[in-house]
Amino acid sequence: MAIVLGPNQYGKAENRLVTVTRDGAVHTIRDLTVSTSLRGDLADTHLTGDNAKVLATDTQKNTVYAFAKQAPVGEIEDFALRLGRHFVSTQEAITGARVLIDEHAWERIEGNDHSFVQGTNEKRTTAVTIDGERAWVVSGVRDVVVLKSTGSEFHGFPRDEYTTLQETDDRILATSVTARWRYQTPGGAGDRTTDGIDWAESFTGIRRLLLATFAAKHSLSLQQTLYAMGEAVLEARPEVAEVRLSMPNKHHFAVDLSPFGLTNDNEVFYAADRPYGLIEGAVLRDDAEDAGSAWYTLPSF
Ligand SMILES: O=c1[nH]c(=O)c2[nH]c(=O)[nH]c2[nH]1
Known part of the structure; x- marks a missing residue:
């Protein structure tokens, strides 16, 4: 009998991201909860604690915020695809990624450029999975x-x-x-x-x-x-x-x-x-x- 490592993934869960876009006095907000998980050649960290292939969950969190600044977030599916593909294409050991995004609804308060009300608890969601060159989108x-x-x-x-x-x-x-x-x-x-x-x-x-x-x-x-x-x-x-x-x-x-x-x-x-x-x-x-x-x-x- 041997004990072996089974399927695993790791990442930063529930990054709370709010963006404000200004068009003169008129502001638009986006309110997202973003979770990233990476999969790949991660046996070393589990078996010996060697972290050479572990892109820190803290780095994953920072990437979410930096990406939100560098280009408009756009649709949550596109943002998740961009993030997932970035991790897989830049980290040799990382062969797959899962990015979950929930978008929280805010409505503009009538007649005001920069005030909003959360009228419903409803969330729009996406779950993007990257596996090598392939991508699946479940919204x-x-x-x-x-x-x-x-x-x-x-x-x-x-x-x-x-x-x-x-x-x-x-x-x-x-x-x-x-x-x-x-x-x-x-x-x-x-x-x-x-x-x-x-x-x-x-x-x-x-x-x-x-x-x-x-x-x-x-x-x-x-x-x-x-x-x-x-x-x-x-x-x-x-x-x-x-x-x-x-x-x-x-x-x-x-x-x-x-x-x-x-x-x-x-x-x-x-x-x-x-x-x-x-x-x-x-x-x-x-x-x-x-x-x-x-x-x-x-x-x-
Ligand atoms: O639509 C229903 N499906 C059920 O399976 C079920 N079971 C139950 O107690 N009430 C209901 N209603």
Whole structure:
């Protein structure tokens, strides 16, 4: 029996980066959380503590801030690709990189050039993986809290000795959507670029589709809604190979008001925060190109 080093990566997690761009008096801010991880020939540091091949996580952090100064950050996908390719092309021992970016939404306060409000906790995300010459881009959205007050049923499930849940043909359906979608590489599996995609337009279109489908789909289960949301994206967006969704069922229980001599016709609910059903799944094209390392170590999937 021998003990060997398994897969590993290392980097600086959750660098908080805020940029201000000035166009005269009008300021624009960007607010990102950037995590970098490097992979490669890193056995020495693990086995003997020889750090000759270890680009310090502190250096990785500094690179994030220096890059933000040297060129406009642009779309988070482009920024992540630039960072990942930089590490892989400048460090001989580093053969792969993973860059995660979450973008926090700020809205301008009406009528003011330099004041902003964080109106939602929602984040636009990307997870870029570089492996040698290849790049995968998995973008997404997190913490999109949605609720429909009708158009949701849940019945027909098995009843065993522990089942107490009542069947319902009208309930509140609420969830906090985490979605990630894997982009096809335009030239197929051998293509080293994903640079032909309009990331901002794609993000806006996909987000709109996810919300519109949640709203319009009459739901017999959150699982059915999840599949419909992924299917809608794949039907409309040829640039996407696969969609993965994680959707907690934020239960709303009708309160029993009978002790007070009152009826409750689906009007008064207790919004429970835990436990919650956790519904997760992937929807993909059956001819999707191989995912390679696109999802490897990604949180939640
Ligand atoms: O949409 C639902 N899916 C389930 O799997 C489930 N389980 C449960 O208790 N309620 C629900 N609702």
